[in-house]
Every structure is written in structure tokens, then in C-alpha cells.
Amino acid sequence: MIQIRPATLEDIPEITSLFRDTITHINKKHYSEKQINAWSSGADDVEEWKKRIAKFYFIIAEIENNMVGFAYLKNGNYLDGLFVHKDHQRQGVGSKLLRIIESQVMMNDFEVLKSDVNKTALPFFDNKYFEVLKKQNKSINGAGFENYLVEKQL
Numbered sequence: 001m002i003q004i005r006p007a008t009l010e011d012i013p014e015i016t017s018l019f020r021d022t023i024t025h026i027n028k029k030h031y032s033e034k035q036i037n038a039w040s041s042g043a044d045d046v047e048e049w050k051k052r053i054a055k056f057y058f059i060i061a062e063i064e065n066n067m068v069g070f071a072y073l074k075n076g077n078y079l080d081g082l083f084v085h086k087d088h089q090r091q092g093v094g095s096k097l098l099r100i101i102e103s104q105v106m107m108n109d110f111e112v113l114k115s116d117v118n119k120t121a122l123p124f125f126d127n128k129y130f131e132v133l134k135k136q137n138k139s140i141n142g143a144g145f146e147n148y149l150v151e152k153q154l
């Protein structure tokens with residue numbers, strides 16, 4: 001039922017609206033309005049999304065041809081983004097995207113998958129056997145964020 005396919009440049013409008021909606025509805029539980037505004041404004045940087053699609057392993061999850069999530073892998077083994085549609089949380093979409101990302105990391109000949117994950121997503125990564133290496137501070141569009149450096153042995 002959940003189909004995975006590579007992203008194309010035509011997906012950018014849907015990717016950016018999903019990104020903005022998920023942050024403003026799901027991540028807002030753990031972050032201030034200022035942080036949410038700074039983070040979700042990343043949706044407007046179309047050039048950056050074009051680069052991500054062109055350079056990274058970038059995949060889309062669909063249910064009945066509707067986009068329900070996406071994920072992208074940078075440098076072969078760094079999960080740089082994983083977002084599930086606000087109305088399709090806890091339906092296994094994140095798990096399926098992660099499974100495909102993990103297969104790609106192994107095909108790239110890496111034994112470890114790394115990421116920086118935010119507070120909202122930590123229970124998901126914990127459920128997927130990621131280990132927290134350290135808590136850290138990151139700046140996104142001028143706002144400070146606490147997040148966690150995690151990794152998983154594959």
C-alpha cells in the first residue's frame with residue numbers, strides 16, 4: 001500500500017508543503033513559535049531543495065499516488081531528512097522510508113547510518129534501535145535547537 005519512488009524536481013511544491021505542514025503541526029509540540037517559524041521557513045528555499053534532489057538519494061512515499069512522506073540521504077550514510085505527512089503519522093510510513101534508506105546505506109558499503117534527530121522524532125529512532133551519541137545544539141535559520149546525534153549499526 002505504501003509505495004516508494006525516487007524524487008524528481010516536479011515534486012518540490014508537494015515536498016515543501018508537506019515539510020512546512022509537518023513542522024507546524026507535529027514538531028510544534030516540542031519547539032517554540034520562533035523555532036518553528038525559523039525551521040519551517042526552510043520550505044521556501046527552492047534552490048536548496050533542487051540541490052538536495054539532484055545530489056542526494058531522495059525518496060518519496062506514496063499511498064494511492066498521494067505523497068505521504070519523504071527521506072533523503074547525504075554522503076552515502078547520513079540521513080539528512082525524514083518527514084511524514086501530518087495526517088499519516090503512525091501508519092508505518094516512516095518505518096518503510098527508513099527501511100529503504102538502510103538498504104541504500106548498505107548498498108553504498110557503509111555499516112553505520114548516522115543522523116541528527118530532534119526531540120519529536122527521538123522515540124521513533126529509539127524504536128528503530130538507534131543509539132544516542134550526544135545531545136547537541138544546532139542553529140537553523142538563526143534559531144537554536146537542541147537535538148541528538150544518533151547512529152545505528154547495520
Ligand SMILES: CC(C)(COP(=O)(O)OP(=O)(O)OC[C@H]1O[C@@H](n2cnc3c(N)ncnc32)[C@H](O)[C@@H]1OP(=O)(O)O)[C@@H](O)C(=O)NCCC(=O)NCCS
Nearest residue numbers: 026081082083084089090091092093094095121123124127
Ligand atoms: C518521526 C517520524 C518520521 C516517524 O514517522 P511515522 O510514519 O509516524 O513512524 P511509524 O508509524 O513508522 O512508527 C514506527 C514506530 O516508531 C515509534 N514512534 C513513532 N512516532 C512516535 C511517537 N511520536 N511517540 C512514540 N513512539 C513513536 C512507535 O513505536 C511506532 O510504532 P507503533 O505506531 O506501532 O507504536 C514522523 O513522526 C515525523 O514526520 N515527525 C516530524 C518530522 C521529524 O521530526 N522528522 C525527523 C527528523 S528530520
